[in-house]
Amino acid sequence: xxxxxxxxxxxxxxxxxxxxxxxxxxxxxxxxxxxxxxxxxxxxxxxxxxx
Numbered sequence: 001x002x003x004x005x006x007x008x009x010x011x012x013x014x015x016x017x018x019x020x021x022x023x024x025x026x027x028x029x030x031x032x033x034x035x036x037x038x039x040x041x042x043x044x045x046x047x048x049x050x051x
Contacts, residue, residue: 002026 003026006012018026034045 002030 003018006026030049034049037043037045
């Protein structure tokens with residue numbers, strides 16, 4: 001989902017050849033979004049974490 005936003009909304013181009021550092025950054029963003037969503041709503045994020 002993070003790659004989709006980066007590619008289509010932020011127009012950063014294809015995300016298929018990201019470096020390890022970029023992948024780690026994306027994972028951290030996803031964790032933060034899930035954590036903040038759960039703190040705000042009291043529920044888990046509705047989409048499963050992708051691998």
